[in-house]
Amino acid sequence: SQELEQSPQSLIVQEGKNLTINCTSSKTLYGLYWYKQKYGEGLIFLMMLQKGGEEKSHEKITAKLDEKKQQSSLHITASQPSHAGIYLCGADRGNTPLVFGKGTRLSVIA
Amino acid sequence: NAGVTQTPKFQVLKTGQSMTLQCAQDMNHEYMSWYRQDPGMGLRLIHYSVGAGITDQGEVPNGYNVSRSTTEDFPLRLLLAAPSQTSVYFCASTPGVGSNSPLHFGNGTRLTVT
Numbered sequence: 001s002q003e004l005e006q007s008p009q010s011l012i013v014q015e016g017k018n019l020t021i022n023c024t025s026s027k028t029l030y031g032l033y034w035y036k037q038k039y040g041e042g043l044i045f046l047m048m049l050q051k052g053g054e055e056k057s058h059e060k061i062t063a064k065l066d067e068k069k070q071q072s073s074l075h076i077t078a079s080q081p082s083h084a085g086i087y088l089c090g091a092d093r094g095n096t097p098l099v100f101g102k103g104t105r106l107s108v109i110a
Numbered sequence: 111n112a113g114v115t116q117t118p119k120f121q122v123l124k125t126g127q128s129m130t131l132q133c134a135q136d137m138n139h140e141y142m143s144w145y146r147q148d149p150g151m152g153l154r155l156i157h158y159s160v161g162a163g164i165t166d167q168g169e170v171p172n173g174y175n176v177s178r179s180t181t182e183d184f185p186l187r188l189l190l191a192a193p194s195q196t197s198v199y200f201c202a203s204t205p206g207v208g209s210n211s212p213l214h215f216g217n218g219t220r221l222t223v224t
Contacts, residue, residue: 033212042200042217050210088153095207097143097168102152 003027004091006101013079013108021074021104023089031092032072034063037103038085046074046087076106084108112136116201116216123191123223131186131219133201140206142184143213146170146197153200159184160207191223 005024013019023032034046047056049065049072056063060077076083086105090098117132135142143158145168155168159178173195175187184203188195198220202213 031210035215043202043213043215045212045214048210048212090153090213097155097158097207098213099155100145100153102150 003099004089004101006087006089006104008104009102010105011107013106015080015108015110016078019076019079019106021087021106023072023074023101025070025091027070027091027093029065029069029072029091030094032063032065033090033092033098034072034074035088035090036085037088043088050092079106079108081108081110114201114203114214114216116199116219118219119217121219121221123188123221125192125223127191128187128189129191131188131199131201131221133184133186133216134182135184135201135203135214136182137203137205137214138181139203139214140181142178142201142203143168144174144176144184144186145200145202147200147218148197156186156199188221193223195221196223197221 003026007022031050033048035043037043047063052067052069054065062075065072086103088103089101114135140161144156145153154170156174157176159165162181165176198218200218201216204213205211
C-alpha cells in the first residue's frame with residue numbers, strides 16, 4: 001500500500017555489519033507490526049509496537065516507533081546469514097485490517 | 111495446535127478453470143483474511159471476515175469469492191482463473207481486528223495460471 005513506505009527496497013550487507021530498515025506511514029498509526037519472511041515461506045511475527053517512543057528488542061533485532069507514531073525503524077546488530085529474508089511492516093489503523101508495506105529484501109553475505 | 115493451515119501448497123491452473131484455496135485455523139480466531147503477494151507489490155488484502163457469516167472486500171477483491179460458514183474455515187474461490195491471478199496467496203487470522211494481537215499466517219499457496 002502507498003500508505004506505508006518501506007526503505008530501502010533491498011539491502012545487501014556483509015556478515016557482522018549493522019543495518020536499519022525504515023517504515024513510514026502517511027497516517028497516524030495505532031500500532032506497527034514487523035514480520036520476517038524467509039524466501040518461499042510464510043510470515044513470522046517479530047514485534048509489535050503501540051506507543052510512541054516504544055522500543056522492543058529480540059536477540060539482535062531492535063524496533064522503535066517514533067514519538068509522533070508515523071515511522072518505525074528495525075535495526076539489526078551484527079547481521080548473520082540467518083537474518084536474510086524479506087522484512088515487512090504492517091500498520092494498525094484501529095478497527096481495520098492491517099495494511100502492509102512492500103517489504104525490504106535483505107541479503108547477508110559472508 | 112496446527113495454527114493456520116493452507117492447502118494446497120502449489121497449484122497450476124489453466125485460464126478459465128476454477129478452484130478453491132482452503133484455509134483453516136484451530137485457534138478460535140474471529141478474524142480471518144486473504145492476502146496475495148506479488149513481486150514488488152508487497153501483501154495486498156483480497157477479502158476478510160470478522161466472524162462467521164460476515165465477509166468484506168479488501169483492496170483487490172475482483173475475481174475472488176469468499177464465504178465464512180464456520181469460525182475455523184475461510185475458503186477463497188477463483189471462479190474463472192486468469193493469468194493475472196498468478197501469485198502467492200496467504201491466509202491469516204487473529205482474535206479480532208483491533209485486538210492488539212498479531213496476525214498468524216499460513217505457509218501460503220503458490221498459484222500459477224497459464
